[in-house]
Amino acid sequence: MPNFRDVQIEILGEKYKYRVDEPEEIINKILNEIKSEVENMATNFGKDKINYILLLLLLNERLNVIKTKDEIKNIIDKFETIIKDGDYEEQKDTDSFISWE
Template identity: 55%
Template sequence: MADYRSVEIEILGETYKYKVDEPEEVINKILEAIKVDVEDYSKSFGKSKVNHILLLMLLNEKLNTIKAKNQIKEIIKKFDSLVEPPKNEDQTNETVFYWE
């Protein structure tokens, strides 16, 4: 079972509390990045629009995740097309790579 611990962060005067099981250094980096981004966006949207800002950030993250997954699929597809399996059993088991 995961070992959860409490973390909290204050953003624009509001305190947010969460239970996490990720390493502290990872969570701290993420929370700090979120805090900085929200505070930067609040300069354009206003401090009262925290929910809108957080939704915008979530949408951006989801878009970036989809783009990254598609790029990984393309890399795998390209890599697969570069690998040629041995043509018969007389050949060695070495994999041959052809680079463009």
């Protein structure tokens, strides 16, 4: 059974509370990064645009997840091709191998 705990963060004067079951060091790192990014973006867009800023961060994160998944798929495809070509080369070598009994 997950061990949930409450976490809270204040960003631009607003308090946000969540229940999480991830390790504290991971959650703290994520929340601190989000807080830093939001506060940096607020200097460009204005503090009253918190919903816009949070949505922009979410869109950027989803874009990064999609790009990462595509990169992983490309790497897997590349390795599968290498392995398949390696099997073919191994088979080709085996076909011409002579053995004495």
